[in-house]
Amino acid sequence: MDLNDARALKRQVIASVGDRFASAAGAFATPGLAPFAVGIAPRGGADYGVAVRYDHHDDRVLAVAEDLAAELGPDADVRAVGRVRALTEPTAPTVGEQGRVRPLRPGLSIGHRDVTAGTLGAFVTRPDGDPYVLSNFHVLAGSPQARLGDPVLQPGPADGGRYPQDRIGALAAVVALEAGRAATVDAALASLEDVEFDPTYPAGTLTGTTTVEGDEPVQKIGRTTGVTDGRVSAIELDGIVIDYGEGLGQLTFDDQIEVESTTAGPFSQGGDSGSLVYRPDDAAAVGLLFAGSETGGTNGTGLTYLNQIEAVLTALDASLVRGSR
Structure with a gap:
């Protein structure tokens, strides 16, 4: 089916899931949180289906997922993904970089003074013309208690970063995260x-940003797993x-992007949060891994989940630094 038909089917599935669980919402661990995420599944070329993702730890959810898969047939990509977590806790590094590195570059360990460690994703500018580091809220702030001006370290504290000797700057802007919204x-x-x-990446200097349509090859460089390759396996994922x-x-x-690995290992692990994901063929930025x-x-x-890069930049009033500095 074409993209518009897939979007219409997505809306139908969301409504169907809502109806099935409306009477039992209070029985779930966190009332008000949907047990399914629904988006668009690319199937090659201009062909699309609906993507359904669910946590298989609840038998009631599993039963509904099986019913959906049977009802939708080949029009659906229904997958059990388990619990999806913010990659807040660094795992044992494989090929990433965790040490102190100057000059700074994408993929390094970074973090708020009271956070463990995440990844330096990109360099950006704002209307003031000054350069900034882009990463996740949960990497550079860590909690609602963080305040603008708090120290940011490279490497992150979990990798030996200490204040004040490893301070590279301060928390300058956040997009607040709130329960219930x-x-x-x-x-x-x-x-x-x-x-x-x-600001150079393994694919070169950034050429700009792009909106993915699904099935594109993508790449990232992160603190834990270094350079990894994947493909966009779902777009416009809601809930x-x-x-x-x-x-x-x-x-x-x-409105999230999903990526699956195209190599033997994972596309991301704990500590890769904040990595910029880009297309390896033209170094166009796709999303921010979280x-x-x-x-x-x-x-x-x-599976790995990304914020759309244009949504990130718009929310922070920022533009990616492309060339060398």
Whole structure:
């Protein structure tokens, strides 16, 4: 089916899921949070279906997912993904970089003074003309208690970063995350204080931004897993519930991008939060990585979730730095 038909089917599935669970909403662990995320599944060329993602730990959810898969047939890509978590806790690094590096560059360990560690995603400018570091809210702020001006370190504290010697700047802007309101971005900026940086990626310097239509090859460089390759496996994903653990709890996100690995390992792991995801052929930015699932994906290593990069930049009134500095 074409994209417009897939969007219409998506709306029908969302309504159907809502009807099925309306009477039992209070029986779930977090009332008001949908047990399914629904989006658009690319099937090659101009062919699309509906993407349904669910946590298989609840038998009632599993039963409805099986019914949906049977009813929709080949028009649906129905997958169990387990719990989807913000990648807040760094896992043991494989090939990423966790040490102190100057000049700064994408993919390095970074974090708020009271956070563990995430990834330096990109460099941006704002109307004031100054450069800033782009990463996630949960990397550069960490909690609602964070305040503008708080120190940001490279490397992040979990990787040995210490204040004041590893301070590179300060928390400068955040997009607040609030329970009970669907979000579209998990993003924040840190100022840079007389620190040189190189905005080059493995694919080269950024050429701009792009809106994905599904099935595109993508790449990222992150603190934990370094450079990894994947493909866009779903777009326009609404109602995906992200577990942030203590402090923020569970939050719902709409209009997200899903990526699955195209290699033997995972596309992302804990500590890769904040990575910029881009197309490897032309270095056009696609999204900001912030969460991942336990299972799912063609190789069984989980799925990764991104905010649309244009939504991130608009929310922060920022523009990507493309060339060398």
